[in-house]
Amino acid sequence: MSNDAQANDAHEKSMTLKEGIATFPKAAFWSVVLSTAIIMEGFDTNLLASLYNQTSFQIHYGRYYPDLGEYQIPAKWQTSLSMAVNVGEIIGLWLAGITAERYGYRPTLIVSMMLVIGFIFIIFYSVSIEMLLVGELLCGVVWGAFQTLTVSYASEVCPVVLRVYLTTYVNACWVIGQLISSCVLKGTLSMDTQWAYKIPWALQWIWPIPIITGVYFAPESPWWLCKKGRLHEARTSIRRLLSKNKNLPDVDVLADAMLSKMQLTITHEKQQMTGSSYWDCFRGVNLRRTRIASMIWVLQNITGSALMGYSTYFYTQAGLDQGMSFTFSIIQYALGLIGTLLSWILSQKYGRFTIFFGGMLINFIILIIVGSLGCANSSGASWGIGSLLLVFTFVYDSTVGPITYCVVAEIPSAQVRSKTVAVARNFYNLAGIPVAVITPYMLNPTAWNWKAKTGFFWAGFSLFGLIWTWFEFPETKGRTYAELDVLFKNGVKAREFKTTEVETFNTEEMLANMDDNHLKQVVLEKEEEEKVEMMEDARFKT
Numbered sequence: 001m002s003n004d005a006q007a008n009d010a011h012e013k014s015m016t017l018k019e020g021i022a023t024f025p026k027a028a029f030w031s032v033v034l035s036t037a038i039i040m041e042g043f044d045t046n047l048l049a050s051l052y053n054q055t056s057f058q059i060h061y062g063r064y065y066p067d068l069g070e071y072q073i074p075a076k077w078q079t080s081l082s083m084a085v086n087v088g089e090i091i092g093l094w095l096a097g098i099t100a101e102r103y104g105y106r107p108t109l110i111v112s113m114m115l116v117i118g119f120i121f122i123i124f125y126s127v128s129i130e131m132l133l134v135g136e137l138l139c140g141v142v143w144g145a146f147q148t149l150t151v152s153y154a155s156e157v158c159p160v161v162l163r164v165y166l167t168t169y170v171n172a173c174w175v176i177g178q179l180i181s182s183c184v185l186k187g188t189l190s191m192d193t194q195w196a197y198k199i200p201w202a203l204q205w206i207w208p209i210p211i212i213t214g215v216y217f218a219p220e221s222p223w224w225l226c227k228k229g230r231l232h233e234a235r236t237s238i239r240r241l242l243s244k245n246k247n248l249p250d251v252d253v254l255a256d257a258m259l260s261k262m263q264l265t266i267t268h269e270k271q272q273m274t275g276s277s278y279w280d281c282f283r284g285v286n287l288r289r290t291r292i293a294s295m296i297w298v299l300q301n302i303t304g305s306a307l308m309g310y311s312t313y314f315y316t317q318a319g320l321d322q323g324m325s326f327t328f329s330i331i332q333y334a335l336g337l338i339g340t341l342l343s344w345i346l347s348q349k350y351g352r353f354t355i356f357f358g359g360m361l362i363n364f365i366i367l368i369i370v371g372s373l374g375c376a377n378s379s380g381a382s383w384g385i386g387s388l389l390l391v392f393t394f395v396y397d398s399t400v401g402p403i404t405y406c407v408v409a410e411i412p413s414a415q416v417r418s419k420t421v422a423v424a425r426n427f428y429n430l431a432g433i434p435v436a437v438i439t440p441y442m443l444n445p446t447a448w449n450w451k452a453k454t455g456f457f458w459a460g461f462s463l464f465g466l467i468w469t470w471f472e473f474p475e476t477k478g479r480t481y482a483e484l485d486v487l488f489k490n491g492v493k494a495r496e497f498k499t500t501e502v503e504t505f506n507t508e509e510m511l512a513n514m515d516d517n518h519l520k521q522v523v524l525e526k527e528e529e530e531k532v533e534m535m536e537d538a539r540f541k542t
Helices: 002-014 017-023 025-035 037-051 055-061 075-103 105-124 129-157 160-187 195-206 208-217 222-227 231-241 251-272 285-302 305-309 311-318 322-349 352-374 379-398 400-410 414-443 451-472 481-489 507-513 516-541
Strands: 063-065 070-072
Touching: 002 160, 002 251, 017 025, 017 160, 025 037, 025 129, 025 160, 025 208, 025 231, 037 075, 037 105, 037 129, 037 160, 037 195, 037 208, 037 322, 055 070, 055 195, 075 105, 075 129, 075 414, 105 129, 105 195, 105 208, 129 160, 129 222, 129 400, 129 414, 160 195, 160 322, 160 400, 222 231, 222 251, 222 414, 231 251, 251 414, 251 481, 285 305, 285 400, 285 414, 285 451, 285 481, 305 379, 305 451, 322 352, 322 379, 322 400, 352 379, 352 400, 352 451, 379 400, 400 414, 414 451
Parallel strands: none
Antiparallel strands: 063 070
16 A cells, blocks of 8 residues: 555656646646636625726615715624624635535535525515525535535545646636626616516526536545545546546556555544544644644635625726726636736746746735725726726736635645635635625725725735744645645644655554554455455356
């Protein structure tokens, strides 16, 4: 098993992109299918923030302000609706981490999709802003499940060479959903009835059934099956992710080697922890891994991305008319999608740290300039602010946005990956609560009315993020999960991850550290696996 695992680990590190695509096209396909759920979340969450700027929505759910001569959704209700989504996602992430660990990724995602079909009815038929808040809260619970399951699944079914593409594709799905919702809202802008916002809500029913169908036929994560001791099913799942080609004459040999590596990696991790509960994410070596994953996601939320979520409303308050604000939002998300595709090119040449740190530095400079332009009260300044926010989006979705999804999936140990991703994303949502509280007040003309000067506020957090990233963000490019386990176990400093040489699956070291219970477990799992194989062979011959 150790020889097989070492050979597979070395082969995975040396695999080219072309070879990875030829060997794992099915893995890429199924990862894309599950990640499509994030398109639905991106569509829904962007819809709510954009509707604050739609006249029909403002009239139905807002109040009239004589001083302004217009309807507005009060800042407290903008805050409440946004916080309801965040609170729901926190609950959903916690529940998804437990159910996914117990029942698997596929059943959890299918049930979540079925629930969201019903919850959309509450939003569609809401007659008051209070009823709308309840619907957003319940939908947030389901969206929380999407956030952890799609990233974890993508990281577990693909090799190192494809990992960055399939995990960052999750960010592309976010942008695609936001782009679609902006186009839909632009199309309904001329309507002056309730259908101007109900048609976009109704379109949310398009997504669940196709996604449920795709998830039903997808293979379960072999890492999850291996953790549960269902080794025969894990091998079957691995085989479903592989495709025979000239570089892979024997699928069974590679499947066995990959299964051996998974078994030994999980066994090695079990030596360092006592379980796979949420509490274990904060014990021993896992504490550092959870802290890094959580902080990376928090930085994604507190370094100016809120301006993109409120972009349509932000453009209007910065001085652009309503129609042009929606047009700028469409351009913004189109640039975001192009930026995510660019991140795939950047990741081939540069490491995760370089891309993340460089992107945050550029956006820090942009936020300073946006804040400075906000001090000027002119039409030219408004157009300059709108243009810079487009540049900000392009840089963000080329660097900080997509790389976060990749690194957060790479950092945790296999034993508690889904739970660590859930914890990290929940810290993102917790950070989103104060962001959701203060952003409407900063932008709303009935409250603080900071407008573009909010750039100064987020620039301050960006400076803090740059300092933390330098000292804590480890380079994970080209590292297998087994190598990352060794680097974290040995307490290697973040800036030394890239250059440190490590040896994985050292049989003598593993046996020396393995107590009798762990040794017996490995032997029993291997014997059970061989027994199942013999039964399958006998059944086939019969």
